[in-house]
Amino acid sequence: MENSTLPKQPSSNNLTTAKATIQFKDAEGSKKMRVLVAVGVLLLLQFFWWFADSDHVGYAPLFWLLTFSLCYKMLRMLQEWYHYVHVQEPIAPVVAATAPLRTVDMLTTACPGEPHAMIIRTLEAMVAVRYPHTNYLCDEGDDPVLRAACDRLGVVHVTRILKVHAKAGNINNALQQATGELCVVLDPDHEVTPDFLDQVVPYFEDPTLGYAQVVQAYGNQQESFVALGAAEQTYHFYGPLMMGMNSYNTVQAIGANCTFRRTALDSIGGHAAGLTEDMHTAMRMHAHGWKSIYVPVVVSRGLVPSTLGGFYMQQLKWARGTFDLLFHVYPKLFRHFTWRQRLHYLMMPLYFLSGLVALIDIAVPVASLVLLKFPWHLSLPEFALHMLPVATVALLIRYNAQQWLREPHEPGLHLAGGILRIATWWVYSLGLIYTFFNVKVPYIPTPKEGQVKNEWLLSLPNLLLAALSVGAAAFSLQVQGIRGPYTKLMATLALINAFILLVSVLMAQHALIMGLRSFMWSVPILHTLKRKFDQTLAAGAGIIATRLRSGSIAFAAGLAILHLLATAGLVLMQWRENVSISEDYIWAHTGYGELRIGRPLAAKQAASLPVRQAASNKQPAIIWTKTSSSARQVISIELPTNTPPQVPVGVIEDINQRHNIPLLTWVANEAPDKTHAFKQQVLRIVKHENQLLLRPIIRAKSPSAYRAAWQQLVKSYRASGDTTLVWVWTPPRPDSIAAYFPGSAYVTWITSDCTTQPEPANTTLDCYNTFRQQVAIQIEMQSKPVLLFAPQFYSPTSYQWAKKATERYPEIKAVVFSANNSSDSPSKNVSLTVAN
Numbered sequence: 017m018e019n020s021t022l023p024k025q026p027s028s029n030n031l032t033t034a035k036a037t038i039q040f041k042d043a044e045g046s047k048k049m050r051v052l053v054a055v056g057v058l059l060l061l062q063f064f065w066w067f068a069d070s071d072h073v074g075y076a077p078l079f080w081l082l083t084f085s086l087c088y089k090m091l092r093m094l095q096e097w098y099h100y101v102h103v104q105e106p107i108a109p110v111v112a113a114t115a116p117l118r119t120v121d122m123l124t125t126a127c128p129g130e131p132h133a134m135i136i137r138t139l140e141a142m143v144a145v146r147y148p149h150t151n152y153l154c155d156e157g158d159d160p161v162l163r164a165a166c167d168r169l170g171v172v173h174v175t176r177i178l179k180v181h182a183k184a185g186n187i188n189n190a191l192q193q194a195t196g197e198l199c200v201v202l203d204p205d206h207e208v209t210p211d212f213l214d215q216v217v218p219y220f221e222d223p224t225l226g227y228a229q230v231v232q233a234y235g236n237q238q239e240s241f242v243a244l245g246a247a248e249q250t251y252h253f254y255g256p257l258m259m260g261m262n263s264y265n266t267v268q269a270i271g272a273n274c275t276f277r278r279t280a281l282d283s284i285g286g287h288a289a290g291l292t293e294d295m296h297t298a299m300r301m302h303a304h305g306w307k308s309i310y311v312p313v314v315v316s317r318g319l320v321p322s323t324l325g326g327f328y329m330q331q332l333k334w335a336r337g338t339f340d341l342l343f344h345v346y347p348k349l350f351r352h353f354t355w356r357q358r359l360h361y362l363m364m365p366l367y368f369l370s371g372l373v374a375l376i377d378i379a380v381p382v383a384s385l386v387l388l389k390f391p392w393h394l395s396l397p398e399f400a401l402h403m404l405p406v407a408t409v410a411l412l413i414r415y416n417a418q419q420w421l422r423e424p425h426e427p428g429l430h431l432a433g434g435i436l437r438i439a440t441w442w443v444y445s446l447g448l449i450y451t452f453f454n455v456k457v458p459y460i461p462t463p464k465e466g467q468v469k470n471e472w473l474l475s476l477p478n479l480l481l482a483a484l485s486v487g488a489a490a491f492s493l494q495v496q497g498i499r500g501p502y503t504k505l506m507a508t509l510a511l512i513n514a515f516i517l518l519v520s521v522l523m524a525q526h527a528l529i530m531g532l533r534s535f536m537w538s539v540p541i542l543h544t545l546k547r548k549f550d551q552t553l554a555a556g557a558g559i560i561a562t563r564l565r566s567g568s569i570a571f572a573a574g575l576a577i578l579h580l581l582a583t584a585g586l587v588l589m590q591w592r593e594n595v596s597i598s599e600d601y602i603w604a605h606t607g608y609g610e611l612r613i614g615r616p617l618a619a620k621q622a623a624s625l626p627v628r629q630a631a632s633n634k635q636p637a638i639i640w641t642k643t644s645s646s647a648r649q650v651i652s653i654e655l656p657t658n659t660p661p662q663v664p665v666g667v668i669e670d671i672n673q674r675h676n677i678p679l680l681t682w683v684a685n686e687a688p689d690k691t692h693a694f695k696q697q698v699l700r701i702v703k704h705e706n707q708l709l710l711r712p713i714i715r716a717k718s719p720s721a722y723r724a725a726w727q728q729l730v731k732s733y734r735a736s737g738d739t740t741l742v743w744v745w746t747p748p749r750p751d752s753i754a755a756y757f758p759g760s761a762y763v764t765w766i767t768s769d770c771t772t773q774p775e776p777a778n779t780t781l782d783c784y785n786t787f788r789q790q791v792a793i794q795i796e797m798q799s800k801p802v803l804l805f806a807p808q809f810y811s812p813t814s815y816q817w818a819k820k821a822t823e824r825y826p827e828i829k830a831v832v833f834s835a836n837n838s839s840d841s842p843s844k845n846v847s848l849t850v851a852n
Contacts, residue, residue: 036109036221038309040262043103045419052416053097056409060090063402078380078391085376093410095363099260100417106262106309109221118217120149121196124204125186127461128157135204136165143169147213152194154186181289182459188286196278203272206318215313216275226280226306230273231422235317241432241523243322248433256420258310266360267308269298273316280306291337291459296345299361303352314422321462324471324524328443330462335447338365343451370437371444378481381510385492388606390502439520442477468526475521485514494761604677604707604742607801607829613818614650615810616835648675650830655682663697672706684712684729699738711744719755722748726758744803753790760796769805771834781821801829809834
């Protein structure tokens with residue numbers, strides 16, 4: 017079928033003459049799950065209430081990308097929880113002993129290229145089903161081998177000349193001669209058990225039932241890591257999720273193991289066409305008013321793709337097909353759905369947006385590290401305080417939902433499935449792009465039996481992204497030398513992403529893995545250790561499972577109460593101490609933010625203020641003539657050279673309280689034992705959330721001695737317990753900058769000091785042009801923000817001058833002007849101009 021116009025709906029009389037109505041019962045553990053989900057929802061609401069604060073917004077493009085990713089994950093989680101609290105098991109109606117047997121047709125398909133042995137095994141299993149029925153093979157290739165097998169087994173062989181609408185057309189062609197009251201559609205790789213129909217047919221005593229779906233289980237998940245991951249992705253879907261769909265009549269018809277009432281199928285014109293013909297058929301039947309049922313029994317076992325190529329082919333087909341249904345079919349059927357069906361068919365295709373979300377999760381840390389722009393301005397401990405309880409309860413809920421998985425081997429962490437889903441980001445994204453541009457994807461049966469070979473080419477996109485993530489982390493931490501907490505967080509995320517991608521690449525190298533396994537099994541001690549590890553893990557898993565499920569409610573409630581108390585304590589502490597991560601911190605470490613200007617504080621003024629006591633109202637204030645364009649400034653403090661250096665703590669705290677940032681300059685040639693107290697004062701200031709730029713002046717006999725002295729100084733401070741200090745480097749000789757540069761890892765800012773240049777060079781920015789040309793040829797220096805010392809006296813027009821300079825030289829993030837000779841009246845200014 018090529019359109020979604022519904023045939024005339026059956027009369028209500030046909031749907032109300034039920035001999036029996038299917039009853040449901042809550043699955044064991046449903047009440048406990050509802051309590052857990054209630055706790056999870058409360059924690060989730062609290063998290064978003066805290067997160068939705070404009071103060072948390074960092075670099076807007078990255079912020080909104082990560083917010084989209086977070087909201088998507090939370091929405092998907094809420095959808096799962098909704099199903100968990102509605103898990104129901106159907107109760108089969110009682111069939112009278114005198115009731116006549118229903119006529120049933122069982123159909124499977126065959127396409128050219130599919131293994132004969134696989135199809136014949138499926139036919140033999142169909143023949144072995146005990147309930148009376150007729151078997152059909154819908155053979156697209158009119159294969160003589162399969163025709164002979166059908167003759168031998170008593171299976172009706174059907175082929176066709178006009179091959180349209182792929183699998184749906186193939187089945188509809190066979191239905192033209194099949195006459196059963198019910199019809200079962202099987203995939204050619206699924207072998208049914210003899211009691212298949214005995215488990216399903218009784219539900220059709222309810223004449224409003226359009227179709228019944230059973231579990232889709234697999235038997236080859238140990239064939240490869242790809243097969244394991246593909247199978248793990250289905251465990252929750254065919255367990256609690258489909259069982260939850262029983263509660264609001266949205267059970268999905270799957271392309272295998274689905275039993276249809278023939279009159280229901282005929283009422284919508286047969287199987288609907290498309291890449292995801294099963295979902296399309298379910299949508300049309302639900303829109304037509306038919307009921308669906310999920311029977312959670314394993315009465316068939318099939319194959320999952322065991323190679324990356326087969327899995328990607330399957331997922332591309334599904335992604336393209338479901339997006340097509342969302343954009344083109346869903347709007348036409350919308351008014352025929354119940355409100356819960358509308359939400360269901362809106363949410364189902366959005367699973368494949370996980371590809372776009374995975375790309376965002378990988379790209380944002382890379383972009384943040386390269387651009388030095390951070391998406392969120394959050395206190396990391398505070399973020400952990402709000403996020404960890406949500407994540408913990410979410411894991412606890414999902415773990416408890418595993419009680420509804422259908423087979424004993426299915427519980428677990430499902431790491432292979434999660435890694436494989438992330439690795440499929442580009443396939444899912446391609447499906448979305450193909451939908452937007454109406455690119456056709458051919459309906460090709462998913463390969464189930466793969467060859468043992470490595471799949472490096474298909475792994476190339478993930479290899480490239482992994483290399484990019486590692487490169488971004490190295491560039492930020494080594495080349496740029498940024499060691500702030502936000503940079504470390506983004507670098508950690510980038511490296512985690514790289515690790516996951518590299519593991520996914522390894523999963524697809526089947527020959528390599530087989531070789532490693534052979535080697536391990538050839539070493540007796542490794543084989544013994546693995547066996548003991550598996551035994552210990554299996555024994556411990558049972559104990560942990562019992563403890564977690566029995567105490568899950570108490571644990572979740574206790575965690576919620578503890579989180580509430582911790583949050584209240586944090587709010588109270590912030591209210592009392594007014595401590596928060598500010599824009600000042602970001603600017604000091606990266607230069608990102610508004611341009612700042614300033615002037616030096618006279619040495620005698622700094623010395624006159626108390627060194628160890630905080631500033632008070634009786635101390636001389638640091639007065640600035642604020643311009644309309646800039647209120648936050650940089651204040652340069654140069655310590656005297658004739659005495660041991662002492663940190664003017666009161667001055668620095670006073671500057672920080674006014675939202676200005678101090679720049680501390682001192683001669684750093686003293687022996688370490690003479691500067692220990694100075695170092696401790698600096699570290700104490702930074703520890704108390706004060707921002708401080710450090711500008712040591714080192715004099716050395718040679719460039720190599722200078723570099724060694726600078727590096728040793730920085731290392732000594734980092735070894736004392738703080739790696740986030742901001743180091744401002746001033747080249748000792750402006751004509752040989754590269755020779756004296758101590759390395760990107762030891763420098764945060766670079767200073768261009770035009771006040772030391774003789775006139776007339778210092779009356780323009782010619783001095784900076786020379787400096788800039790030397791910096792431009794050194795890649796390590798190019799990413800550093802620049803602080804410019806200008807010889808012009810500070811005045812109300814200084815900000816406009818600095819703004820004009822930075823329009824031409826955007827790397828300049830701060831300009832410090834010369835101090836006036838008198839605080840009462842300005843001295844003559846040096847007229848600086850920016851050349852066009």
